[in-house]
Amino acid sequence: MADLSGVNLAMQTPFDADGAIDFALLEQLIEAYVAAGVQGLVLGSGTGQHPYLTEAECNALYEAGIRQIAGRAHVICQTSALNMDEVLRRSRHAEKAGADALMILPPYLEGPGDEDGLFDFYQSIDAAIGIDIVGYNIPQATGITVSVPLLKRLSGLRNYRYIKDSGGDFTTLQEYLQLDIGVLNGCDTLTFPALMAGVKGLIWGGANFMPREAVALHALVAAGDYAAARDLWQRILPSQLYIWRNAYAPAVLHAAHLRGFGSGHVRRPLRDLGAADAVALRAAMAPLMD
Numbered sequence: 001m002a003d004l005s006g007v008n009l010a011m012q013t014p015f016d017a018d019g020a021i022d023f024a025l026l027e028q029l030i031e032a033y034v035a036a037g038v039q040g041l042v043l044g045s046g047t048g049q050h051p052y053l054t055e056a057e058c059n060a061l062y063e064a065g066i067r068q069i070a071g072r073a074h075v076i077c078q079t080s081a082l083n084m085d086e087v088l089r090r091s092r093h094a095e096k097a098g099a100d101a102l103m104i105l106p107p108y109l110e111g112p113g114d115e116d117g118l119f120d121f122y123q124s125i126d127a128a129i130g131i132d133i134v135g136y137n138i139p140q141a142t143g144i145t146v147s148v149p150l151l152k153r154l155s156g157l158r159n160y161r162y163i164k165d166s167g168g169d170f171t172t173l174q175e176y177l178q179l180d181i182g183v184l185n186g187c188d189t190l191t192f193p194a195l196m197a198g199v200k201g202l203i204w205g206g207a208n209f210m211p212r213e214a215v216a217l218h219a220l221v222a223a224g225d226y227a228a229a230r231d232l233w234q235r236i237l238p239s240q241l242y243i244w245r246n247a248y249a250p251a252v253l254h255a256a257h258l259r260g261f262g263s264g265h266v267r268r269p270l271r272d273l274g275a276a277d278a279v280a281l282r283a284a285m286a287p288l289m290d
Contacts, residue, residue, distance in 0.1 A: 082108075
């Protein structure tokens, strides 16, 4: 079982002004994030605009990222797709490239919504690969909730070892924590309470623009310095509230660019933040801009 504890930064995919992946900037970002002390990097995350990358682009991104990381942080690759054969193909490729774990969405967009169908989906992937699967609960995006009974069944599979919970329901997260499975918080605004509740680690998109603060928050909670952790969280929280309630990826990339991490470019059909939104985001980031 891969140890995915700590801060797994859901990494942006850097694009140039024409929308092509900027691999030179990818290398620079990886170096910056590793230097900041993150324990893991998630390549092809939602924050990395996975839905708008082709399979070939994902494969090239993962190969380049794994090569640059070179074992200095654990690597999670998202291999989600709507076509079952493609999920398996992507997953095998990422495993062969050296990923430590695979993050895979349920089969959304009119896929099976019943629990037996969801179980069969992950069971088929589990039989085809030999590294950890990170399941994903994000019902606001997929329309599918990974129930507690279903997660208990899934945890019995050989490789289904983690669940990323981005649902934003703290009760569900705590129910997940009662099971024998690694729980990774993915809801930015619940990061501090999730750490206090005992999650194994984080998959954190907002960390793209504040990697040092993210690592420091995790370290403070782990050390039991809860007062200092709470104070740091109060500086972090306004920006997390903003990105969670607005255009997520464009806001995260714009914020990251403001703090020197990346170009700020999104890929179509996403659009850059408008002027008014950029002003509001900057105000939310004020406690971090020292």
